[in-house]
Amino acid sequence: MSDDPNAEVDPALVSTRSVEVVVMALLLCVAVFLGWDNWRIGAGWAPDGPQAGYFPFYLSVLLGGASLVGIASALRSEELRDEIFVGRSAFGRVLRVFIPTILFVLLVQLLGLYVASFVFVSAFMIFIGKLSVWKSILTGLIFSGLMFYIFDMQFNVLLPKGPLEAAFGF
Amino acid sequence: MEALDSLFHGFGVLLTAHNMMLMLVGICLGILVGVLPGLGGPNGVAILLPLTFTMDPTSAIVLLSCIYWGALFGGAITSILFNIPGEAWSVATTFDGYPMAQKGEAAEALTAAFTASFVGSIVAVMLITFLAPWIASFALRFGPPEFFAVYLLTFCSFVGLGKEARHKIIISLTIGFLLAAVGMDTVSGELRMTFGSIEMLRGFDFLVAVIGLFGISEILLAMEEHLAFKGQEAKIRLSVVWRTWLTLPRYWMTLLRSSAIGCWLGVTPGGAIAASFMGYNLAKRFSRDGAQFGKGKIEGVLAPETAAHAAGTSALLPMLALGIPGSGTAAVLLGGLMVWGLQPGPLLFVEQKDFVWGLIASMYLGNIAGLIIVLATVPLFASVLRVPFATIAPMIIVSCAVGAFAVQNAMFDIWLMLGFGIVGYVFKKIGIPLAPMTLALVLGDKAEDAFRQSMIGLDGGIGIFWSNKLVGTITTLALIMLFWPLIGRAIDMIRGSGHASPASAASSESSRP
Numbered sequence: 001m002s003d004d005p006n007a008e009v010d011p012a013l014v015s016t017r018s019v020e021v022v023v024m025a026l027l028l029c030v031a032v033f034l035g036w037d038n039w040r041i042g043a044g045w046a047p048d049g050p051q052a053g054y055f056p057f058y059l060s061v062l063l064g065g066a067s068l069v070g071i072a073s074a075l076r077s078e079e080l081r082d083e084i085f086v087g088r089s090a091f092g093r094v095l096r097v098f099i100p101t102i103l104f105v106l107l108v109q110l111l112g113l114y115v116a117s118f119v120f121v122s123a124f125m126i127f128i129g130k131l132s133v134w135k136s137i138l139t140g141l142i143f144s145g146l147m148f149y150i151f152d153m154q155f156n157v158l159l160p161k162g163p164l165e166a167a168f169g170f
Numbered sequence: 171m172e173a174l175d176s177l178f179h180g181f182g183v184l185l186t187a188h189n190m191m192l193m194l195v196g197i198c199l200g201i202l203v204g205v206l207p208g209l210g211g212p213n214g215v216a217i218l219l220p221l222t223f224t225m226d227p228t229s230a231i232v233l234l235s236c237i238y239w240g241a242l243f244g245g246a247i248t249s250i251l252f253n254i255p256g257e258a259w260s261v262a263t264t265f266d267g268y269p270m271a272q273k274g275e276a277a278e279a280l281t282a283a284f285t286a287s288f289v290g291s292i293v294a295v296m297l298i299t300f301l302a303p304w305i306a307s308f309a310l311r312f313g314p315p316e317f318f319a320v321y322l323l324t325f326c327s328f329v330g331l332g333k334e335a336r337h338k339i340i341i342s343l344t345i346g347f348l349l350a351a352v353g354m355d356t357v358s359g360e361l362r363m364t365f366g367s368i369e370m371l372r373g374f375d376f377l378v379a380v381i382g383l384f385g386i387s388e389i390l391l392a393m394e395e396h397l398a399f400k401g402q403e404a405k406i407r408l409s410v411v412w413r414t415w416l417t418l419p420r421y422w423m424t425l426l427r428s429s430a431i432g433c434w435l436g437v438t439p440g441g442a443i444a445a446s447f448m449g450y451n452l453a454k455r456f457s458r459d460g461a462q463f464g465k466g467k468i469e470g471v472l473a474p475e476t477a478a479h480a481a482g483t484s485a486l487l488p489m490l491a492l493g494i495p496g497s498g499t500a501a502v503l504l505g506g507l508m509v510w511g512l513q514p515g516p517l518l519f520v521e522q523k524d525f526v527w528g529l530i531a532s533m534y535l536g537n538i539a540g541l542i543i544v545l546a547t548v549p550l551f552a553s554v555l556r557v558p559f560a561t562i563a564p565m566i567i568v569s570c571a572v573g574a575f576a577v578q579n580a581m582f583d584i585w586l587m588l589g590f591g592i593v594g595y596v597f598k599k600i601g602i603p604l605a606p607m608t609l610a611l612v613l614g615d616k617a618e619d620a621f622r623q624s625m626i627g628l629d630g631g632i633g634i635f636w637s638n639k640l641v642g643t644i645t646t647l648a649l650i651m652l653f654w655p656l657i658g659r660a661i662d663m664i665r666g667s668g669h670a671s672p673a674s675a676a677s678s679e680s681s682r683p
Contacts, residue, residue, distance in 0.1 A: 020600045027341060034348060037363055050625055052360040055618045056351045063344040069337040085599060090394045094595075097393040101386075101567055105584050108571065117568040121561075129560020143565055147572070155221050157576050 010087030017080035024070035031067060035060035096128055112162025118144040173300050180527030183228060184535060192233040193532060197540045198547075200240015205248055205551050209566055211241040211482070212498040212608070213385040216377045217573030219506050227510040228528045234506055235486075235529060236536045238499050239291070242482050243544040244551065246283040246475060251276060251552050259443045259478040262450040266463060266470025273466050277406045280548055281414040286425065286472040288541045290479035293429040294436065295533040298487045302519070302530070305491040309516035314623035315634050317492075319644035321617040323651060324494055328606045330654035333444065338602045346607035349374045350614025369582045376611040377505055378574045378583045380498070382590025383597075383604050385570040389563055390595045406548055414468075421472055424453045428473045432480025436497070437487055449477025483533065490526060491516060494613065498605050501612045 035057055043057035044050075074080055086094070100120065107116035122140030125131045151157040184190070203214030215234050222230035245260035250267035263283060270279035312320075325343055332339045352363045353373030364370040418425075428449035435445040453473035454463045463470045485497035493514035495501040507514045512522060519526055554562075574587040594604060624634050636642040650657065 016600060019596065023596060023600060027345075034363060037365075041360055041362065050622055052355040052358045052362060055621070056348055056362060059344045059347050059351070063341060063348065066337040066340040066344065070341065073335070073337070086394065094390050094394050097389060097563060097567075100564075101588065104564075104567065105571065105588065108584065109581060113568075113572065113575070117564075120568065121564045124564040125558075125560050129558050131558060131560060139561060143568075147568070151221075151572065151576075156224060157220050157572075158579060159572060159575060160581065 010084075010089050012084040012086075013088050013091050014085045015081055016083040016085040017074055017077060019085045020074040020080060021071055024067045024074060027067040028064055028071070031060045031064035035064065100124055100128070108160055110162065112165055113159045114144050114148050115162055115164050117147060173303055176303070176523065176527045177299055177531060179523070180529075180531030181535075183524050183528040184232065184531045189229055189232050189528075189532075192229055193236045193536055193539060194543070196233045196236025197240040197243075197536065197543050200237035200242075200540075201244035201247070201544060201547070201551055202240075202554065203237060204241035204244020205554055206562060206566065209569075210245075210384055210388070211238055212502050213381050213383075213570070213573075214241055215499055215502045215506075216380045217385070217569050219377060219502070219509070220573060220576030222506065223509065223576075227507075227512055227522075228525050230506065230510055231503070231525065231529050232532045232536075234503055235532055236540070238482070238503070239533075239536045239540045240544075241499075242291075242479050243284060243287055243540050245478075246287065247280065247544075247548060247551055248555060250279045250283060250471070252555055254555075259446045259482070260474075261443075262446040262474035262478075263471055265450065265474075266465070266467050269464070269466030270468070270471065275466065277410040278414050278468065279466075279471050280406060281411050281545065282418070282468050282471045283475045284541055284544050285415065285418060286428075286475035287479040288537055289425050290429050290432050290476035290481075291483045291533070291537045294433050294480045294483035294487075295530065295537070297433050297484055298490070298533070299530055302487055302491045302526075305487070306516040306519040309492055310520075311640070312492075312516065314620045315637065315641045316644065318617060318620035318624055319635055319641050319648060320492055320494060321613055321620060323644055323648040324488075324609070324613070325606070325617075326648040326652035328609070330651040332603060332606070334601055334603045336655070338600075339606055342597070342602050342604065342606040343610045346610025347614040347617075349379070349607075350376075350611050351618065356615060356619060369580075372578065372580075374586070374611065375577050375583065376608060377502065377577045378586050379590050379611055380502060380608055381570050381574045382587040383594035383608070384498070385566065385573075386587060386591025387594030387598055389566060390591065391598065392559070393563065406545055411545060417468070418472075421469055423456075424469050424473050425476050427452060427456070428476035429480045432477035432482075433484045435477075436481035436484030443478075445481035446474035446478035450474040486529075486533075489514065490518065490529070493518075493616075495609065498608050501609055505612060 038053035038057040038060060041053040042051035043053040045054070100123070104116055104120040107119060110116075111119075118140040120140075121143050122136045125136035125139060126133055129136075151159055184193075199218065200214065203209045203211070209217075215237055218234065218237060222233060225233070242259075245255065246263055246267070248254045249260040249263040250271050253264050253268040255261040255264055267279045267283060270276065309316075328343065329336060329339050348363070350373070352370055353361070354371070355362050361371070428445075431449050431452065432445045435448065450463075450470065450473050453469050457463065457467075457469055459467075482497065482499070485495065485500040486503070489495040489500045489504050493504065493516075495504045504514050512518065512525065570587060571584050574583045575581065577583060597604060634641075635645040
């Protein structure tokens with residue numbers, strides 16, 4: 001938690017206020033865009049009740065309004081300007097889990113889920129966790145095998161498979 | 171007593187070897203889910219939902235609801251032993267639970283927490299047993315306007331009672347509604363907000379959103395705070411359990427108060443998180459030595475745990491009786507109901523007696539079994555946290571991916587899950603609550619349908635929402651909820667007193683969950 005005595009001072013990458021303003025502005029853009037799209041398909045009132053775009057159009061208006069309030073209140077807040085959204089090294093750690101995750105999803109598309117999860121778990125343990133190689137590979141193997149047993153053999157849940165499973169006739 | 175007859179019928183449904191086994195498996199999985207950071211009630215249930223697609227609905231709901239009870243129990247373990255709330259609703263448990271563990275009273279604190287959870291749940295289940303059939307029979311008279319009014323009440327109470335800034339709650343709600351509206355319009359058949367994409371045609375599945383918003387984002391947050399698990403040792407001896415239980419009757423008032431708060435906040439969508447803080451704060455205020463709170467006082471563990479469990483359990487009441495979930499996990503269970511081909515709502519009590527009463531019976535048995543299992547297995551589950559995070563994190567991510575994929579067998583959904591993960595991470599950090607979004611995603615289409623069906627009826631004006639006593643009362647109540655902060659302030663001004671309400675006191679102490 002935050003009261004960790006030996007927490008090193010982590011220089012701020014970006015303040016909470018900047019992030020909040022950017023997010024609110026993005027939401028405003030989304031709201032305008034969606035509002036326009038729903039206006040296009042009809043946001044009025046037909047003889048038999050509201051048209052298809054009626055509900056989403058007014059939701060977009062509401063979203064736009066709320067994000068405007070959000071921009072204003074974030075800009076006015078002194079407190080948020082000094083609040084650190086994420087520190088440099090903290091963000092590094094976030095990337096260290098997020099980038100491998102993206103690679104993992106790519107691997108799922110290429111090799112199927114079971115092989116990809118073996119590679120992901122083992123590689124993550126070796127390179128990010130700095131754990132011993134044989135332990136990591138064993139853990140990955142057991143984990144993938146267990147997943148295969150539970151999902152494919154016990155519950156018949158079809159998950160993406162790749163060339164390896166095909167070679168074994170699954 | 172018709173309810174009691176039905177309940178015994180429910181026990182009959184439940185007491186098969188198959189269902190009992192599922193119950194035990196569910197509880198153990200649930201405790202694991204509750205202990206692991208990054209997996210929680212809603213996404214734990216969402217990930218395991220695909221496993222139940224081939225089961226019969228009764229067994230499926232028994233498994234899933236027991237995962238939920240287990241998660242409620244499990245959250246307390248990490249709070250007390252590691253000072254890390256495994257769940258947002260167990261944040262308040264750390265205030266006194268961890269100091270107790272530091273003083274070497276970990277076993278007492280854990281026993282107190284589990285027993286309190288048990289008490290809270292049982293009170294809430296009794297409420298469900300006797301109230302749900304009554305509400306359901308009442309709700310049979312509901313037409314589209316009444317249902318829309320109830321949806322409105324749900325969303326208005328979110329805005330009115332939420333502890334976050336209002337505009338952030340509204341943002342969360344509207345995004346949920348907008349996402350729900352993507353795809354084919356159910357009334358006119360027109361395509362909305364698909365922008366020519368075939369993937370968007372299916373619309374957004376809320377399970378994928380839940381897994382991303384709650385699961386992936388939690389992993390990112392956990393990684394950022396580089397969790398170093400340094401926990402206290404725990405072994406619960408039977409003598410300690412007895413000794414702690416003997417002291418509990420002294421705190422009957424705290425238990426009762428927290429149960430009542432929990433039941434109330436669970437039924438209105440305040441949820442377990444708000445309930446646990448409110449339970450804690452009220453116990454502190456009414457206690458004779460409130461100053462000792464935060465230094466390892468057993469009441470400080472009892473109060474939030476009882477309230478959180480009462481809320482978590484009673485959140486299922488509106489889900490069963492009206493088809494409106496009171497919490498994120500209840501929303502996921504509701505999604506499960508629809509996948510299994512059941513129509514949630516009042517008719518469930520008439521058409522699916524086995525299912526409903528089997529579920530209610532499993533709440534009783536599940537909590538008793540949960541209490542015993544959790545007391546016996548604390549050391550085992552505590553040791554899970556000593557496994558390096560670099561081992562657990564990728565496994566959780568793989569589980570999330572499996573859950574997201576299996577909903578519709580779509581690769582696109584895994585990417586979508588990652589997207590929701592980023593959104594969840596940013597939103598959590600800037601204080602936009604995620605629960606309203608989830609609920610709006612689940613209920614969005616139904617709320618819109620109810621609205622449009624009411625408009626197609628009679629005169630097609632807003633007046634329909636005040637056209638009879640029932641719908642008028644609910645709609646008015648919804649508006650009162652929406653403007654509750656203003657009304658509360660007005661009342662305070664009239665009284666001329668400056669002291670804050672318990673709800674606002676709770677919000678000032680709660681940090682980002």
